[in-house]
Amino acid sequence: MTRFFSILLLVNLSCIAQDFTRQWIYLETIDEQKLNADIVDVWEYYIQNPINLNDSTELYRIRELNLLSEKELNLITSHCQSQQLISIYQLQTLDIQIEALKRIKDFIYIPIKNKPITATNKASGYFGLQFQTPQRNGTLNREYIGSPIKSHLRYRTTLKKGWSLGLNWEKDLGEPLWYTDEGANNITLNLIYKGEGNMRKVLLGKYDISIGEGLLFGTSYRINNPYFLNYKPTSITKSTLSSKEYNYFEGAAAQWRIRNTNLNIFASHQNLNGKSSIDKSGLFRTKTELENRKTFEENLIGIQLERHHKQNTFSWAGIVYNSEFYETKNRFLQSFYASNNYYNITYSGEFVLQDLDDWATLQKLDISVSDNSLFSVQFRSRSDSLFNEYRSDYSSFSNGYESAVYYAFQHNFNKKWLFRLTFDHFKSNLIKTTEPHFPKGNKILSDLMWISEQRKFTLQYQYKNIENLNYINKFRLFYQEELSDRIRWNTKLNLIIEKANIYSSLQSNYYWKSLNEKNKVNFSFCLFNTESESIYWRAPYFYGSYNSRFLTGKGNTTSLSFQKKIDRSLKAGMQITQINYYDREVIGTGNEMIDSNSKIEFSVYLKWKN
Amino acid sequence: MMKLIQLTCVLMGLFAHAQNTENLLKTHFNPTHLQGFETNIVYSRVTIFNREFGLHDSKIASIFKLQDRPFQVAYQQYGYEHFKESKYSISTVQNLNSKMNLGVNLNFHHLGITDSENLKALSFDIGYSYKSEKYEIRLFLENPLNSKYIENDLESRFIVSGEYYWNSNLFSGLQLEESIHTGFKASHQFGYSYKDYLSLSILQSIHPLEYGFRVAYKKERVQLYSQYQILTWTNSTGFALIYQLAND
Numbered sequence: 067m068t069r070f071f072s073i074l075l076l077v078n079l080s081c082i083a084q085d086f087t088r089q090w091i092y093l094e095t096i097d098e099q100k101l102n103a104d105i106v107d108v109w110e111y112y113i114q115n116p117i118n119l120n121d122s123t124e125l126y127r128i129r130e131l132n133l134l135s136e137k138e139l140n141l142i143t144s145h146c147q148s149q150q151l152i153s154i155y156q157l158q159t160l161d162i163q164i165e166a167l168k169r170i171k172d173f174i175y176i177p178i179k180n181k182p183i184t185a186t187n188k189a190s191g192y193f194g195l196q197f198q199t200p201q202r203n204g205t206l207n208r209e210y211i212g213s214p215i216k217s218h219l220r221y222r223t224t225l226k227k228g229w230s231l232g233l234n235w236e237k238d239l240g241e242p243l244w245y246t247d248e249g250a251n252n253i254t255l256n257l258i259y260k261g262e263g264n265m266r267k268v269l270l271g272k273y274d275i276s277i278g279e280g281l282l283f284g285t286s287y288r289i290n291n292p293y294f295l296n297y298k299p300t301s302i303t304k305s306t307l308s309s310k311e312y313n314y315f316e317g318a319a320a321q322w323r324i325r326n327t328n329l330n331i332f333a334s335h336q337n338l339n340g341k342s343s344i345d346k347s348g349l350f351r352t353k354t355e356l357e358n359r360k361t362f363e364e365n366l367i368g369i370q371l372e373r374h375h376k377q378n379t380f381s382w383a384g385i386v387y388n389s390e391f392y393e394t395k396n397r398f399l400q401s402f403y404a405s406n407n408y409y410n411i412t413y414s415g416e417f418v419l420q421d422l423d424d425w426a427t428l429q430k431l432d433i434s435v436s437d438n439s440l441f442s443v444q445f446r447s448r449s450d451s452l453f454n455e456y457r458s459d460y461s462s463f464s465n466g467y468e469s470a471v472y473y474a475f476q477h478n479f480n481k482k483w484l485f486r487l488t489f490d491h492f493k494s495n496l497i498k499t500t501e502p503h504f505p506k507g508n509k510i511l512s513d514l515m516w517i518s519e520q521r522k523f524t525l526q527y528q529y530k531n532i533e534n535l536n537y538i539n540k541f542r543l544f545y546q547e548e549l550s551d552r553i554r555w556n557t558k559l560n561l562i563i564e565k566a567n568i569y570s571s572l573q574s575n576y577y578w579k580s581l582n583e584k585n586k587v588n589f590s591f592c593l594f595n596t597e598s599e600s601i602y603w604r605a606p607y608f609y610g611s612y613n614s615r616f617l618t619g620k621g622n623t624t625s626l627s628f629q630k631k632i633d634r635s636l637k638a639g640m641q642i643t644q645i646n647y648y649d650r651e652v653i654g655t656g657n658e659m660i661d662s663n664s665k666i667e668f669s670v671y672l673k674w675k676n
Numbered sequence: 677m678m679k680l681i682q683l684t685c686v687l688m689g690l691f692a693h694a695q696n697t698e699n700l701l702k703t704h705f706n707p708t709h710l711q712g713f714e715t716n717i718v719y720s721r722v723t724i725f726n727r728e729f730g731l732h733d734s735k736i737a738s739i740f741k742l743q744d745r746p747f748q749v750a751y752q753q754y755g756y757e758h759f760k761e762s763k764y765s766i767s768t769v770q771n772l773n774s775k776m777n778l779g780v781n782l783n784f785h786h787l788g789i790t791d792s793e794n795l796k797a798l799s800f801d802i803g804y805s806y807k808s809e810k811y812e813i814r815l816f817l818e819n820p821l822n823s824k825y826i827e828n829d830l831e832s833r834f835i836v837s838g839e840y841y842w843n844s845n846l847f848s849g850l851q852l853e854e855s856i857h858t859g860f861k862a863s864h865q866f867g868y869s870y871k872d873y874l875s876l877s878i879l880q881s882i883h884p885l886e887y888g889f890r891v892a893y894k895k896e897r898v899q900l901y902s903q904y905q906i907l908t909w910t911n912s913t914g915f916a917l918i919y920q921l922a923n924d
Contacts, residue, residue, distance in 0.1 A: 549806050568859060570860035572853070572860070576804075591815075593834035593854040595855075622834065648856050651827075
């Protein structure tokens, strides 16, 4: 195995390390909820498979990057649809800040005539290790089968004639890299074909499915928050090299395009984890946990037809889903999706059917007024027996079985001030044994944002109330300042008010980069004070590490990272994170228990790219 | 028990004319306040919370320069006859560049309770400041590694504060504080100074709701501060005396 790693390292030593700091900082400032590990996977994908700005059906995938505002997206889209570009630098003539174009520059391209898009060979690799001290009981008692180190290897390369290859291999702390009887732990090998002819795409391996508004399937990166006013589905199937151990499909998918019509077919076969319910933890460290691994078969086969005509899109998908988890083994699922643009009004809606019995719908109308205001109304409903495993539509009840009306308003007062306000009224469709049998509730969310080149300020308020339950008020304050060309500082305050209790956390992040931008040091400190409600903490971006936690209790957490660009192809980083708890003597329970109220985590990585 | 102290936390301003002396009165001393002191200083402050029990918070300290680096040694005591918590501190600050400073406090804590064992602990605090022409930002990490007498009994606190100077006379300040023992506190302050010898500050905490005022008078090398605050659990009266030694 060591030899294999060494070969990979040597083969790719002449590469440029990709850095998503610029993109990460943008998302952090605009909406922190958009940040998660999957968005990096999306960016990685589009680095490898950039978006052709001259292809009108590919163009709208820029939205998937989440790196532009609605206005910037519309400007670029309408500009590219009106003419064939010769260079991506023509976008500089638009009324878009140069910083926004820099964010998407690596993900877009204009094909050079008579030159195949895969002429330049691209390869990238990543290797990361993570371990913590003191060690968990599972390691100390030898209950864990594997070593107490988390390791992660990822490799992508383009091959000849439009093909590319991806490998992802990850093991969690306590898991082995290879199970004696069950093979490799969480390994993915993907083969992707991208073409210019009728056959546009072939995927073999692990992939995501996103259909319509995501009422049935939406496993790709998507933001499930109600500020996501204007979601437009982009690709139906997309290869993924994410380490996720649930919420994906495995098999083959292909896409053909004949004039304005896309035809997608996909088939998946995989073994899900769990016994009585699906195990989504992805942790198989002990013999008991291993009994849950790959226990139930899941099969899926589907077809999707999609037609674009001017500003209209219609699609139908038919899927046969089969899982040993359910009594009804085969389900026939259908999705009908339509979207229509009429001047400044956009309608989109999805209606789904399960075996012609159960249904769900999401109907949405967006109205933009000038370039500065956007109004959105949405109705959604989902019957209580509908297939529920891979949906991604926004919902207020965790199971999604609800009927709701949602309306949102967004206004840019000027280039610096932005205001957003959202109301959501919902009623459960799943009967409860106690009164109220169908609880109702409502939510309010509002944002006030001020952004200048040097400073950013956000004040956010959320309110949620469900019948016969306590209401919750949440305030969030974010302030960021560029102290100099090389130093950025921000602070975040979270306040949660539940009954008469106030839970809070105060965090500061500090980012430094050297003059030549080869060295980066990030520091973060957070003090949290909660009881029942958890508070979300996110350390500065550190490539390859899931740097976020839900923290409950009283304590503080400190994170320090150092990242260095060794040469034009190689980048390395190390991070140390400590958590101290003040309200407990030990952390965790059972095998996960650490016999101390403090723990330290170390992470290191090496990244390369050509 | 130190948590009682923080209830007296007040946002004190930064008067440019007064060589930052008002910052010396802060309950939670950010070592970056030491930057800018060119003369040696001796100061003392007392805050009385309850005269009947003799409950008070007092501090005596000296600031001096050693090899061109500012230091402070301080002794702080909180409590009454049967309960006394003391802290011996040494503080210093390092200039990172013309705008940024990084400082550290090293503290020795001593807790004495009648008919009970005396307890001791060591802790440290870190301070950071960024100063521009018009404003100043400070971070203060108190006891970040959770030092303790027995178990979780020493305060740990994180303070983010900013001060904005409207002109040479008027400034305002905002402070966000998260404490392990008492939770969140937000407070602000307005300060006005008149001709380098008289100043007035209005202090208010938004959560919990507390308010007060402070007046200061300067005569040559001596500065006198007096303060009155209405806290959630009591009213407090405070005095401070600051004496600047001669340069030579």
